[in-house]
Amino acid sequence: MNSPRPPLMHPPMAQFPLQDGEPLVNGVPLGRLAERVGRTPFYAYDRSVVQTRVAQLRAVLPPALELHYAVKANPMPAVVGLLAALVQGLDVASAGELKLALDTGLDPQHISFAGPGKQVAELRQAVAAGVLVHVESALELQRLADLQQQLGLPARVALRINPDLELKGAGMKMGGGAKPFGIDADQVPALLRQCAAQGLAFEGFQVFAGSQNLRADLLCEAQLQSYALALRLAAEAPAPVRFLNLGGGFGIPYFPGDVPLDLAPIAANLAQISARAAADMPQARLVLELGRYLVGEAGLYVTRVIDRKVSGSQVFLVVDGGLHHHLAASGNFGQVLRRNYPVHIVTRSRTTERETVSVVGPLCTPLDLLADRMDLPVAAVGDLVVVYQSGAYGASASPQGFLGHPAVTEVLV
Numbered sequence: 001m002n003s004p005r006p007p008l009m010h011p012p013m014a015q016f017p018l019q020d021g022e023p024l025v026n027g028v029p030l031g032r033l034a035e036r037v038g039r040t041p042f043y044a045y046d047r048s049v050v051q052t053r054v055a056q057l058r059a060v061l062p063p064a065l066e067l068h069y070a071v072k073a074n075p076m077p078a079v080v081g082l083l084a085a086l087v088q089g090l091d092v093a094s095a096g097e098l099k100l101a102l103d104t105g106l107d108p109q110h111i112s113f114a115g116p117g118k119q120v121a122e123l124r125q126a127v128a129a130g131v132l133v134h135v136e137s138a139l140e141l142q143r144l145a146d147l148q149q150q151l152g153l154p155a156r157v158a159l160r161i162n163p164d165l166e167l168k169g170a171g172m173k174m175g176g177g178a179k180p181f182g183i184d185a186d187q188v189p190a191l192l193r194q195c196a197a198q199g200l201a202f203e204g205f206q207v208f209a210g211s212q213n214l215r216a217d218l219l220c221e222a223q224l225q226s227y228a229l230a231l232r233l234a235a236e237a238p239a240p241v242r243f244l245n246l247g248g249g250f251g252i253p254y255f256p257g258d259v260p261l262d263l264a265p266i267a268a269n270l271a272q273i274s275a276r277a278a279a280d281m282p283q284a285r286l287v288l289e290l291g292r293y294l295v296g297e298a299g300l301y302v303t304r305v306i307d308r309k310v311s312g313s314q315v316f317l318v319v320d321g322g323l324h325h326h327l328a329a330s331g332n333f334g335q336v337l338r339r340n341y342p343v344h345i346v347t348r349s350r351t352t353e354r355e356t357v358s359v360v361g362p363l364c365t366p367l368d369l370l371a372d373r374m375d376l377p378v379a380a381v382g383d384l385v386v387v388y389q390s391g392a393y394g395a396s397a398s399p400q401g402f403l404g405h406p407a408v409t410e411v412l413v
């Protein structure tokens, strides 16, 4: 006979130690931080958690491998400034993010600009700035050649390859098969010839196949295949490859049963790739480009209970924040099945009593759900409700104008 399976649990959020029931945000008790911020809702990002994460990676990754931060994961200027000092490069995906990256003072040599549908004006800014452009199409390459002529400046280019492989297990697939991202591998040789013919400053390749992957074996397989693909195409390149971006896609645990990524096999795999690259492409800087993995676990979304209602047999806590600030936690940012993010309640009563409650936001839509029937401490009006794992794809990835509530505050602690 099968014994009943224990319910799946969220992994412990050990990056925020509790003191008398309150998460400490870089040493500051959450209640005190809320007073300091002066209002709820807000996002709090803990710089020590980001620093620890980068240090963990640096401790195991091959020294020659560069770490880059994908700004779109969290474009708060203070966060971008923090990362600019911790990693070797920044990757941006719009002129707005390009400005953020340049404002940090980072050498444009170490900034790259990716993404489909870059406008001519944005490409012009990128060439003027001297950043590396990850080219996404034949037309974009032609536009860069024209801009190089017009501005009398070299257009630094890397081709973003849409691999002929699919990265399995990724939460959001962005490579393999027909995709709006990158250039199909079989079209790359023609564009390499175009780079040569037009005298573009060819530097290398980027392969990015997906996001939010918690399977080390699948990430390793994708890195090996990406490397092999880049090596094959390098043979047709007009110049030695000086830049090879193997993407990222490292996931973090959000949901019950999720297991944190095991870095050891990934580090071993990258050490092997790094050694091969030293022989195959001796001039190439190898780059890993991470967004969510660097900042996701460092962020909290903090709301306050404004009402408590009972409907039928269900208890609802209505809080002052919701999907307009944190679309992902409501389950509406790329998830197939809605599941609860890890949630914690700081009760002023410090009760040990618990109940099954749903936490909903102030928007008039059933989608505005932060916790669906979770086991949480019995909360009262005024208590703080905290959503963990909120440091990536939060404020900037949410429809803040929806229903006209104030924009969310963000603090880096």
Ligand SMILES: *Cc1c(COP(=O)(O)O)cnc(C)c1O
Residues within 6 Å of the ligand: 070, 072, 073, 091, 114, 115, 208, 210, 211, 212, 247, 248, 249, 250, 289, 290, 291, 292, 293, 392
């Ligand atoms: C979004 C994106 C990233 C970052 O992805 P994460 O899953 O946040 O690490 C990296 N590179 C490119 C090209 C992207 O579009």
